[in-house]
Amino acid sequence: MNELAINGGRPIRKTYLSYGRQDIDEEDIESVVKVLKGDFLTTGPSVREFEKKVSDYVGAKHAVAVASGTAALHMACFAAGIKEGDEVIVSPITFAASANCVLYCGGTPVFADIDPKTYNIDPKEIEKKVTSKTKAIIPVDFTGQSVDIDEIRRIAGKNNLIIIEDSAHALGSEYKGKKVGTKAQMTEFSFHPVKPVTSGEGGMVVTDDDELYKKMILFRSHGITRDKDLITHNEGPWYYEQIDLGYNYRITDIQCALGASQMNKIDKFISRRRDIAKTYNEAFKDVAEITTPCEAEFSNSGWHLYVIKLNLEKLTCTRKEIFEALQAENIGVNVHYLPVYLHPYYQKLGYQKGLCKNAEELYERMITIPLFPKMTDEDVSDVIDGVKKVINYYKR
Numbered sequence: 008m009n010e011l012a013i014n015g016g017r018p019i020r021k022t023y024l025s026y027g028r029q030d031i032d033e034e035d036i037e038s039v040v041k042v043l044k045g046d047f048l049t050t051g052p053s054v055r056e057f058e059k060k061v062s063d064y065v066g067a068k069h070a071v072a073v074a075s076g077t078a079a080l081h082m083a084c085f086a087a088g089i090k091e092g093d094e095v096i097v098s099p100i101t102f103a104a105s106a107n108c109v110l111y112c113g114g115t116p117v118f119a120d121i122d123p124k125t126y127n128i129d130p131k132e133i134e135k136k137v138t139s140k141t142k143a144i145i146p147v148d149f150t151g152q153s154v155d156i157d158e159i160r161r162i163a164g165k166n167n168l169i170i171i172e173d174s175a176h177a178l179g180s181e182y183k184g185k186k187v188g189t190k191a192q193m194t195e196f197s198f199h200p201v202k203p204v205t206s207g208e209g210g211m212v213v214t215d216d217d218e219l220y221k222k223m224i225l226f227r228s229h230g231i232t233r234d235k236d237l238i239t240h241n242e243g244p245w246y247y248e249q250i251d252l253g254y255n256y257r258i259t260d261i262q263c264a265l266g267a268s269q270m271n272k273i274d275k276f277i278s279r280r281r282d283i284a285k286t287y288n289e290a291f292k293d294v295a296e297i298t299t300p301c302e303a304e305f306s307n308s309g310w311h312l313y314v315i316k317l318n319l320e321k322l323t324c325t326r327k328e329i330f331e332a333l334q335a336e337n338i339g340v341n342v343h344y345l346p347v348y349l350h351p352y353y354q355k356l357g358y359q360k361g362l363c364k365n366a367e368e369l370y371e372r373m374i375t376i377p378l379f380p381k382m383t384d385e386d387v388s389d390v391i392d393g394v395k396k397v398i399n400y401y402k403r
């Protein structure tokens with residue numbers, strides 16, 4: 008009866024459970040339909056509404072919404088003035104976009120190793136990587152757990168560096184009891200469907216800095232402005248000027264209507280995610296073959312991802328076999344992430360294996376198990392039963 012599905016046994020679940028997915032209700036659908044029937048599909052009032060909801064929620068002064076989290080990171084790097092010759096310190100355990108945004112601006116990503124306990128960039132490693140060329144730090148709140156932002160701010164202050172916090176996983180997460188989003192000069196969020204709230208595709212940067220805000224507004228729309236204080240002269244009511252090189256990174260009102268409506272439910276989503284994480288922590292605490300995520304005392308994570316680390320010394324197989332066995336049980340597992348510099352593109356740029364030992368060791372052992380607000384209690388117990396079934400089979 009307990010034969011693994013991969014060996015011909017009956018899977019734990021009849022249907023496949025993905026590792027993450029959106030939660031859309033009738034209210035979300037009505038908001039989007041209202042925009043479709045209205046006057047503005049883009050650059051209308053829903054964009055401001057979504058921006059205001061996010062900036063009010065995290066307690067930041069300004070927000071600029073754009074077409075994706077990646078565009079948001081690019082915009083933040085532009086506003087920070089990253090250019091050729093500049094170095095930017097990045098975490099290796101992240102989605103490629105956290106480092107690509109530096110390359111877009113002609114800068115050089117410098118990878119600093121992670122803390123093997125929290126999996127977040129280690130401030131001590133950041134300090135070792137600072138040179139006279141370092142301009143900024145892009146720490147990532149991996150899985151929703153905030154980085155030690157006060158410590159990173161101390162290092163940034165000492166070396167005159169800008170912090171762009173990649174909080175794509177962390178809208179709704181807390182650091183020392185306050186929402187992530189006000190401690191760095193700029194904080195980026197993503198609204199991809201698996202993220203804490205979604206707009207389909209979308210991203211945002213929040214900031215308290217008026218100058219950075221103005222630069223980002225320009226960058227979002229071709230570097231074009233009608234602002235009397237910015238244009239060289241005025242030829243008439245039709246007149247605008249392009250004063251910098253920007254992009255079309257605008258987000259539609261259709262997307263923002265969805266995002267704004269999703270923001271009404273963020274606390275409910277996060278609370279459900281925290282309950283599921285707690286259930287997993289409890290269920291796996293005595294499974295010696297697994298290390299459950301470790302939360303720092305300053306963090307109250309919103310649990311974008313739940314990553315288990317396999318203690319391979321206690322298992323008869325590699326991560327790959329456990330991964331495939333779980334997939335066969337219909338448990339949608341994933342791996343977040345291959346250290347960015349091990350991607351072939353980065354290898355071609357000259358980054359070498361061995362650069363961040365802790366990141367590479369973690370990568371060999373990590374598996375993301377399903378966690379999203381719409382999961383039922385039955386889904387949660389299926390995941391627990393599936394993981395225990397597979398681990399039990401492969402344990403030494």
Ligand SMILES: *Cc1c(COP(=O)(O)O)cnc(C)c1O
Nearest residue numbers: 075076077102104175197198199
């Ligand atoms: C999702 C994600 C991004 C990019 O967001 P998109 O909206 O998909 O462009 C950036 N960084 C991290 C860590 C992410 O998970």
